Amino acid sequence: MSQFVAFTLVTFQMGIDSAIYFLLLAVVAVLHALLPGRRRVFLLLGASLAFYAATSLPYLLLMAVLGMTNYFAARHLSSDSNPKSRQWVFAGAVLVNLCILAAFKYLRGQLGHLLAGFDHGALDSDGVAHLAAPLGISYFVFAMIGCITDAYRQTWRLQGGIANFLLFGLFFPQISSGPIPRADRLLPQLITSATPTAEDRIAGLRMIAYGLFKKYVVANRLNEYVNLVFASPGEATPSQAAVACAFNFIQLYADFSGYVDIAIGSARLLGIHLDPNFDRPFKSTSVTELWRRWHMTLSFWLRDYVYMPMLIRIRTLGKFGVALALVVTFALCGLWHGAAWTYILFGVSQGIAMSMEFLSKSWRSKAFRGIPPAIVAMAGNIYTIVFFAVTEVIFRSSDLAQAGTMYRALFHWNLTTLLAYPPLDHYFLALDLFALFCWWVVRRWFVATSTKTYWTPWFTMACAGLILFFGHLGAAHFIYATF
Amino acid sequence: MSDNTWQDLTNIFRSTLDDEALTLSESTTAKDVSGWDSITHVLLVVAVEKHFKIKLTAGEIQKLQNVGELVALIRAKKSVTGAK
Numbered sequence: 001m002s003q004f005v006a007f008t009l010v011t012f013q014m015g016i017d018s019a020i021y022f023l024l025l026a027v028v029a030v031l032h033a034l035l036p037g038r039r040r041v042f043l044l045l046g047a048s049l050a051f052y053a054a055t056s057l058p059y060l061l062l063m064a065v066l067g068m069t070n071y072f073a074a075r076h077l078s079s080d081s082n083p084k085s086r087q088w089v090f091a092g093a094v095l096v097n098l099c100i101l102a103a104f105k106y107l108r109g110q111l112g113h114l115l116a117g118f119d120h121g122a123l124d125s126d127g128v129a130h131l132a133a134p135l136g137i138s139y140f141v142f143a144m145i146g147c148i149t150d151a152y153r154q155t156w157r158l159q160g161g162i163a164n165f166l167l168f169g170l171f172f173p174q175i176s177s178g179p180i181p182r183a184d185r186l187l188p189q190l191i192t193s194a195t196p197t198a199e200d201r202i203a204g205l206r207m208i209a210y211g212l213f214k215k216y217v218v219a220n221r222l223n224e225y226v227n228l229v230f231a232s233p234g235e236a237t238p239s240q241a242a243v244a245c246a247f248n249f250i251q252l253y254a255d256f257s258g259y260v261d262i263a264i265g266s267a268r269l270l271g272i273h274l275d276p277n278f279d280r281p282f283k284s285t286s287v288t289e290l291w292r293r294w295h296m297t298l299s300f301w302l303r304d305y306v307y308m309p310m311l312i313r314i315r316t317l318g319k320f321g322v323a324l325a326l327v328v329t330f331a332l333c334g335l336w337h338g339a340a341w342t343y344i345l346f347g348v349s350q351g352i353a354m355s356m357e358f359l360s361k362s363w364r365s366k367a368f369r370g371i372p373p374a375i376v377a378m379a380g381n382i383y384t385i386v387f388f389a390v391t392e393v394i395f396r397s398s399d400l401a402q403a404g405t406m407y408r409a410l411f412h413w414n415l416t417t418l419l420a421y422p423p424l425d426h427y428f429l430a431l432d433l434f435a436l437f438c439w440w441v442v443r444r445w446f447v448a449t450s451t452k453t454y455w456t457p458w459f460t461m462a463c464a465g466l467i468l469f470f471g472h473l474g475a476a477h478f479i480y481a482t483f
Numbered sequence: 484m485s486d487n488t489w490q491d492l493t494n495i496f497r498s499t500l501d502d503e504a505l506t507l508s509e510s511t512t513a514k515d516v517s518g519w520d521s522i523t524h525v526l527l528v529v530a531v532e533k534h535f536k537i538k539l540t541a542g543e544i545q546k547l548q549n550v551g552e553l554v555a556l557i558r559a560k561k562s563v564t565g566a567k
Contacts, residue, residue, distance in 0.1 A: 308521060308525070309545075
């Protein structure tokens with residue numbers, strides 16, 4: 001047991017942007033091309049187990065046991081027709097997954113102390129046990145609950161053996177932070193293990209290059225300015241707070257969508273199509289639409305496994321039931337990010353906005369009847385972006401007090417504060433604005449050359465060049481890796 | 484009864500989704516109809532249950548793929564209610 005604690009307290013940070021990850025990906029991509037189709041699943045599983053073992057061996061065993069438990073539950077639910085036993089297996093499997101998630105995500109302090117009881121050396125000088133969470137536990141557990149529920153609802157039947165199923169949960173490009181996979185879409189691809197086409201390889205390479213550019217050139221650069229303002233929000237002027245607010249939103253998008261591009265691109269190199277996680281969220285004309293374009297695999301998961309079952313049960317409440325289900329679902333969405341009031345309040349604010357949009361829908365369509373749709377859409381777009389950027393302040397803040405100070409700075413408008421100059425730091429601001437200009441150019445290039453394969457080497461080299469000369473390397477880890 | 488079911492269902496969809504020009508066919512899915520999303524889906528179910536005086540189970544509601552399946556489900560439920 002003391003070994004378990006020692007191992008888990010010292011876990012390696014092996015991110016999806018690390019050199020070891022790309023070395024592993026390159027070796028796997030070459031071997032994948034050389035091996036016959038039926039052996040590829042073992043190659044991918046071996047690589048995924050090795051990747052996980054490099055972060056923590058005991059946690060790999062935990063995930064493997066949890067994965068196998070879910071496999072046998074899914075097999076039972078796919079074959080047995082006795083409603084009573086199906087109900088018990090379904091409830092038991094969901095409960096096991098939720099208990100593991102709760103233990104490592106919300107009760108980690110207590111769990112750390114419990115385990116450290118066997119090894120006093122595992123505590124630091126203040127007597128605090130810093131127990132690391134298993135890599136990707138939230139994403140893994142959600143994937144498992146999703147397929148167990150589908151099997152119980154009989155909308156999906158288990159295919160393939162235990163190796164395929166474990167690979168579905170632990171597939172190394174997606175294990176760190178998703179996209180949260182759906183068994184009906186990913187498992188058949190893993191079973192077939194088709195040879196990637198030339199188009200897959202090119203698209204994969206382009207996405208990895210673009211994702212790394214977003215992370216190092218945009219997200220890590222903006223992070224500096226945002227950190228500076230959030231470190232002492234009491235000293236910020238409204239314009240500085242507003243810039244930090246906007247940069248925070250853009251940084252979060254660049255960081256998470258950059259990670260997702262690398263994950264999806266890596267899988268494409270191996271001929272596997274993962275679900276998209278973002279669909280141009282800045283184009284949204286309502287908060288409701290934004291959540292169909294932002295962290296899509298999480299919001300669709302919540303829709304199918306939390307919101308819909310809850311709403312169906314309280315459907316007799318009518319429109320009030322819809323509003324209630326939205327608020328509760330998004331409060332849980334906040335809680336999924338961590339057991340902190342900041343996350344819960346952020347989630348509740350999204351749920352309330354969506355409820356208001358739903359309840360005012362018919363009133364708005366009558367009120368805006370005479371206004372050109374393009375104007376209404378533009379106003380909706382501005383409202384959505386401002387609302388999301390302002391509420392993301394709570395998400396970023398370490399506690400409610402910090403969020404409160406940021407809001408006071410943001411809305412402390414008078415002639416002196418509004419005309420305050422300089423805007424915090426010329427150097428950071430100029431670099432950030434240049435980073436955003438680069439992103440605008442690179443994105444246009446990325447879209448324009450999507451079907452022109454001969455541009456791929458130039459595009460990849462341009463991204464590499466920008467990262468080397470202008471990127472903020474080795475700065476922060478991916479934000480969503482902590483959830 | 485089949486003609487009435489279609490007409491009544493079309494009226495329910497039109498009033499719930501606030502679209503008087505809406506037309507339905509057996510293969511119509513949520514993707515084909517503007518405004519038919521996860522939010523309005525349950526409101527449509529509530530209106531259907533109320534109008535046809537039937538009760539759908541949670542599993543039945545979540546498995547519905549298109550309008551044809553909904554009509555079949557309404558007819559099956561109505562025939563059971565009628566037999567009683």
